[in-house]
Amino acid sequence: MSRPALSTLTAALVSVIQLMTIALLYILTDWYIDHAELSALDALPPDAKRAWVSINNGEIPAPSDLAALAPLYPTLEEATEASPVEGVLGFGFLLIVFTSGIGVVLAYRLVAPLTRLTAAAEKIRQGDFQVTVEPGATKEVETLAITINRMASELLALETRLKFNTRAVAHELRTPLTVLQGNLQGMTDGVIPASEDQLRALLAQTRGMSRLVDQLNTLSLAGTIDFVTATTATDLALHASETVTLFQISAGGDVNFRTYLAPAPAMIDPDRFRQAILALLENARRYAGDFGPIDVHTGVDDTGRSFISVQDKGPGLPDYAQHSSFDMFWRSERLSGRGTSGSGLGLTIVKAIAEGHNARLEVGNNPDGGAYAKVTFEVA
Template sequence: MLQSSVTPHPERDRLMTRTRRIASRLRDLRSAAGTLPDAVVLLDHSQHVRWFNHAAEELLGLKRPRDRGRLMSDLLRHTELAPWWIDGAREPLNDVTAPGHPNRHVTATLLPFGSRQRLLLARDTSHLTRLEQIRRDFVANVSHELRTPLTVIHGYLELLDPEDVPELAPVLDEMRAQSKRMGQIVEDLLTLSRLETQDHVADEHVQMVPLLASLRKEAEALSQGRHTVTLDVVAPIDLLGSPKDLHSAFSNLVSNAVRYTPTGGRIAIRWAPSESDGATFSVQDSGFGIPAAHIARLTERFYRVSSSRSRDSGGTGLGLSIVKHVLNLHQARLAIESEPGKGSTFACVFGPDRLLRGTQAAEAAAAGVPY
């Protein structure tokens, strides 16, 4: 009987089986990633393209095999993603035009992967952009249509004298109050619609000292002596931007502080330099305070921490949304610190590009830059 000349190697056979299994799984993973609707681009430690899926060709304009091994910065050079990439892509980028597709919008995120590698992800948000535009148009159109009938109703209510019908006096007062509140909601919605359609503001000289003095007078008038209102101007720094919109944003913060601070409380308005050569407008109160779970949602439309308290104070639920949009147009941000029972601080933080200091402010004023 003949003996087989092949000597069995169990360890080698197990290694080959394992290698084939790993290779099969890698093919499955690559195939799955290739069919994802989101663009996926794998970059090496020097940001050269190692691999990308079919969606990356569609959304980012990459072509295989031409773009394999190329620097990602070169591929994004003439796109709306270029400034974000050059700046380090530290935060997700939202709602930008897809490279080579003017009618499509994407969001982009850069994630660390493996050993000094990066994963670039891009998602098509065109349908969300269209839905958002439909919502904006609807809100703007409805608000505009409501303005006239509300004005007529409010006008007729003003003509009615409660003394002529004393038994209806409480009803008429409530109708006037609700008509005025509805009118303010409509005006705030129209303001929001205008801000949402803007992509920049004019660089006008905003003189902060008179603006801050005006805000203090507004706070004292709204408070009617129920609160202690202080103003602290640490440095004579002015701003570049829209005086009307900045006044609206600051006024919203001041009026909120008055509304949500009990009688006898303190409200401090402050304008001071901040980190990184910026400046901060802040309003600090000794009011009810806000639980931490609510802070992230405060700038949403109509979001209320307490519905009953907001209605009693006369707020529309749109003020902080207006503040957020105004600050976005001025490349600024809203910072909120609060603790229940101890009060809140709302701060508008401006970068150095929006500031006019010393001689700059004087030169702008002398040149007649409008205020």
């Protein structure tokens, strides 16, 4: 149901009070004048009273009655003329007090929702994000209540996500730190030999932690003005070709990458774009590298938008995971058996980079098997 605006309700309230005041003042003043006139007539002698009534009726009073009224007429006229002024002043004051009381009551009912909103905002400031506010009687209060409820809900979700991410980071760092601490303690005590292979394994643990810290730092910049900078009009195919070649060299010959690179003009930050490609390639290599070649495509789709996609021949994504795969620290249960799993931040970073370019990341399963990840850009 549509609610009235606060300005409309206030104007209506003031108008009603004014009309009520005028109507009551008119009725009471008219009654007071009649009452004052009757009281003055009742105080006159009978013959003077008859003369006054005859004059008011447009008749000529009897000489004796007129003679009785003549000495009293100035006093009677003064009393009847003063009565309206006294009535207006007296009843006007009483009506001001009465209508002011009504105005205070109505204003309190009007302001009460704002008081509840203020109390709710104070609870949110103190960290209580489960507070809810009932909509008020006006459109503005209803809109504000809905906004506060939505803000509280989003803050609660953010707090929950922050706690989860904090626990996840602690969990991710605990294992390599435990390995490092145990091995270094063993080397210090002489229990574990400080061989080159052992030191190389410990160095790999530190690199994994460093990579995790770098990824978290990247995500911390997402959404800021410093995240995607120095965009330039370029061809996605050029950067994809260079990045795939470098990744192929670093990954060795155990993974086969195939490229199908058609021109794909777009406005991008080259450094962030290469970072996104590396994350997609690493994700495909880690979870589907043993299942066949990994295909990288660039081009322009039917809607005129440039894209890059990475497709694999692996087990694909379970249906329930096609949305949760963007969540931080999410990992697929369908690992390729390569022995290690990633940090669970790859697709989260790619999604953040895509959004920084006003692009869209889409993941899903290919009809003939395997998973795909596709980033679609606006044409430069």
